[in-house]
Amino acid sequence: MNPVASTSKARLRSRPGDRRQSRKKAKINTKGIYLRAIRDAFIKLNPKNAIKNPVMFLVWLGTLITLSVTIYPNLFGLTQQKNPQLFNGLLTGILFFTVWFANFAEALAEARGKAQANALRSIKSETIAKKLASDGTITEVSSTNLQQGDNIYVVAGDIIPADGEVIMGVASVDESAITGESAPVLKESGSDIASSVTGGTRIISDELIIRITADPGKGFIDRMIALLEGKKRRKTPNEIALTVLLAVLSLVFLFVVATLPVFAYYVKSPISVPILIALLVALIPTTISGLLSAIGIAGMDRVAQFNVIATSGRAVEACGDVNTLILDKTGTITLGNRLAEDFIPINNHSIEEVAYIALAASVFDDTPEGKSIVRLAQRLGARFDFDPNQSEGVAFSSKTRMSGTNLYGGREARKGAVGAIKDFVRSRNGDDTPELDAAYEQVSRQGGTPLAVCLDSEIYGVIYLKDVVKPGIRERFDQLRRMGVHTVMLTGDNRITAAVIANEAGVDEFIAEATPEDKISVIQEEQAKGKLVAMTGDGTNDAPALVQANVSLVMNTGTQAAKEAANMVDLDSDPTKLIDIVSIGKQLLITRGALTTFSITNDIAKYFAIIPVIFTAVNLQSLNIMNLTSANSGVLSALIYNALIIPVLIPLALKGVQIKPLKANQLLQRNILIYGLGGAIAPFIAIKLIDMLITAVGLA
Template identity: 70%
Template sequence: MVWLGTIVTALVTIDPHLFGTIAGERGQQRLLNGIITLILFFTVLFANFAEAIAEGRGKAQADALRSTRSDTMARKILADGSIESVSSTSLGRGDRVKLVAGDVIPADGEVIEGIGSVDESAITGESAPVLKQPGTDIASSVTGGTRLLSDELTVRIAQDPGQGFIDRMISLVEGAERTKTPNEIALTVLLAVLTQVFLIVVATIPSIGNYIASFLDTSLGPAVADTFRAGSSIAILISLLVALIPTTIGGLLSAIGIAGMDRVAQFNVIATSGRAVEACGDVNTLLLDKTGTITLGNRLADEFIPANGHNLEELARVCLAASLFDETPEGRSIVALARNLGANLDIDGQPGEGVPFSARTRMSGTDRDGEEYRKGAVEAIKGFVRSRGGSVPASLDQARERVSRLGGTPLAVCRGNDIYGVIYLKDIVKPGLKERFDQLRRMGVRTIMLTGDNQITASVIAAEAGVDDFIAEATPEDKIEVIRREQSQGKLVAMTGDGTNDAPALAQANVGVAMNSGTQAAKEAANMVDLDSDPTKLIDLVTIGKQLLITRGALTTFSVANDIAKYFAIIPTIFAAAGIGPLNIMGLKSAQSAIVSALIYNALIIPVLIPLALKGVQFRPLTADQLLRRNILIYGVGGMIAPFIAIKIIDEIISAIGLR
């Protein structure tokens, strides 16, 4: 609407009487119309400038990502086992490629053979290489554009050309999929209604003006009537409309949304849409995994606690046997502690066969010399022992309770149907989390910790971390159940995940943040991807989302307050000659100068607010009612006062230089 008004005022600058004869000298009208056209032009320019700055940041990030994507040659493994050199753009889902040290990984895929270190700095910014190997959800996923640093890998391609992770990231940060969020749509409707109201006000002014002018013609003389008619010229009416309609927030609305996605990107998180960022601000419930999110994640074996009549030496030997094939930090720490206690195994012959950990069985171990060595969750080991005809001693529960009260994780250990004792894995809660959870609580966000630990351990960790609730002995299915339960109560839920078994829950959650180190299924199900694979960022994302909503609300409040103030500043000056001059409390010189002053203020306030729109309003962990009161006080009252002061100053300047 503003650009259309600019065109019309440009036309009446060329011919002031284009839409009918008006009072006043042609040269004076042309000057006034020219000034109005120039101000309107800068209003459009400033509004576009705000969005251009925000989009420019996204395009710069897209260019950086695009530089990592290149058309490389790949060694494609054919059906007969031979290798053919092909372009990476010709690879499709299901193709297998051979990679050697120094190769750029041609496309997203899954490692099916080999082991090697991959440089993912082009994606994550982290220089430390990442070990990739088959057989696990996390370590088997590779991203196109990253580089293999050592050894050899065979990779199965998971995406067709143009659909890889980097391609989707480029599309997202460039704004190709930028759509209005529900809140933006609602705000746009509000602005449209306000525009219609002020349009009706302005449209009725000429008819009212003609009636009043005819009255003034007989009562106060033609000179006064002509002065009044001059205030109803087409250029003045357009200026009045532009000054009154909410152009400020209209010009900044897109910039606020784009800047929100940009702030998320600065945290090294890619959002699929502005809707995802905005949803973070509306989140009521956070689901947080204990390991890696609330605790440091590297649980280490601190002590072996014998049970069932066994001594420490026997327990250490069984712990060593059960952990021979466990390459996790916990497994390696168990092996180290067992060997420090003197445990040793004769592995000259067959070392046995490893049994990997499963989220369903919740245990791992070794099958060796006809014996089954297992370690895992206490309840899982109890079930395993009973299934082999064994019994569970009371000393096992005593050892578990002792570890749980220390806030550690107990792992039961058995050989066949004989329980040997408990491993104490020490958990360390990340520093500073309790204060952050307190902030979230003040904002009305409820935190729920999910853990595979037993009730006692979970309660100790939950109390130390300061979460609102916890779910012990949780399975992947429990996540979806909790999400659905919270959503059925009208709450918005956010969670993090990295494995294929997390994909359904990530898709169900209102905000699902997948780790970049996670599987392709998890990344496709989520609406955000954390390139640093740091689950604690979920807390930061909630803060960013709330800051986005607060910024939009604050600037909307300021803009609407501005419009109301400008209305009561300008309208009395237009009808001053009709006997309502006393309402011109600011003493503005004339209707023309008042409208032009408001128009200048209207144009200048946009670039003044651009830094605030891009950076965001300062965030404070307050409740919704407290934030509303704060916004009304600062941006509502401030939005009413600022136009009165600025318009008065500009009006005095215009009068001083003789442009009344």
């Protein structure tokens, strides 16, 4: 780092006053969340906000009408009630709290997201950055003045001022402020998955030169804050469809209630306007309407609790409909630290010769895999007897499937997939031998990855790259299978290695020797069958496939291109997290379906509780199946239950219905049995108890 080394580190270190960020995640104040939700629930009574929920807007209008009748009892003509102002006032209060409880459910879900956003905002503040000019000079500027493309210099103790890519250096970075993980993360240039850094994190060792990849206000934390605060919250397609359905149902019930006075007049049992409003509110699906937004917001919040940031509720919801899950092998199904374990010589070459050729072919390979090959070769005694400065590195390509070094004098050292090395040697008039195939199978049957090494037209041996299947991964795939999700493993490894890993991990299907183009093809084939596909990735070459997939999860350690392509970012960089996200998505849909079922059966039960109100004047008391004390007590009891059931169900809406590893039809049957039957029984019990309480206190 020559431009940096010439600068005095003492002069360049950030002053204590420049590092004002919190180095730990701020604790979320639970009391503050509830106070914010209570306040926001009143603010949401504004007509501009109320009209966004058609069902609750009808209740909002009903509240105003009953309030008017409370003030002016004869507004719609004479009333037959003994104390109309008391009764109408009680109706007004109950209807008001019905709307307020619905607002509170939404506000509470939003407040939890805002609390997380505030915790993130506490680690993001203006800092002094050391901007590096092209001539090597350094200027101290505010982090808010950094632009995309600027280069900055950071040393141990500095806060990284903005999102960027490491272009020079190796250093440990503390990302606990974002991920909550205390262990430092190694960042280095030349690595496809370890060069991306996030603004607000802190460098704790060595030094880096970073190229800024985001303009002020458009960094990763900025986007996270905006999403958690709900600034970009949009209703999902399923939410919109359900909202329209509930609005249509409410409109139908509105017409039904509007025609009741005609029938009541015919049987000489007049119905007052407050009673009609009470009947309408009891009929329309207020429970699910009041909780619908909270369920969607809570779904994104649960994803955030897994340290995953979703770009939209649509992405979370889509997870619940996923049919096919496409996963990389390395780092997802296996631990991902694929390192050189052994050298296998062939063609009468010694292990020392293989180590030397492997060292020569890997000298320019900055990946962890390449560095492990260099370390193993040097441990076996291999040394440079050529000048790297007079050599040229050949980068790995998904098309050539190999990398290496062009040595001084025209000699070519290569390492790569066995098939690719065979083709390379044949193009130089060389031959492969049966020994190569034997070594290839030996490594593959152990679940390892074989890399052949050659010098010009001669193959020297095979490198054994070892990886390990993650503990418990088979059980997780079994759970997904029971939920009807088909799993596909994609890997660049050969078929033998892929088959061994696939069998050990328990995936449904595998595709070996896959290229980035193959990923897109597999996704398109599955989508052509009408399936929703989810996949995970982290590299630049994953970006096209991430865009194509219906749900895409990118690692926080991934490249900027991958992050921009995906609709979810995992702050912990754990590829298996996608399995959890699919479960959360399914939980979101199950919760919405369960509460919708509960709400509809509730409405049916409440309807039968209020029927006696219509017919008491014509001596049809036999219809009073619940033996309620009076018409007034029946109406009040039904509406009190209607209001209270919303806050009772808020914890379930926020936490979600417990998910079971069952298929869709099994879940449907289970929900109908538990929430459908429960929703039909609960109102009869609760309304009868409330009626007895009302009678006891003399409000009937």
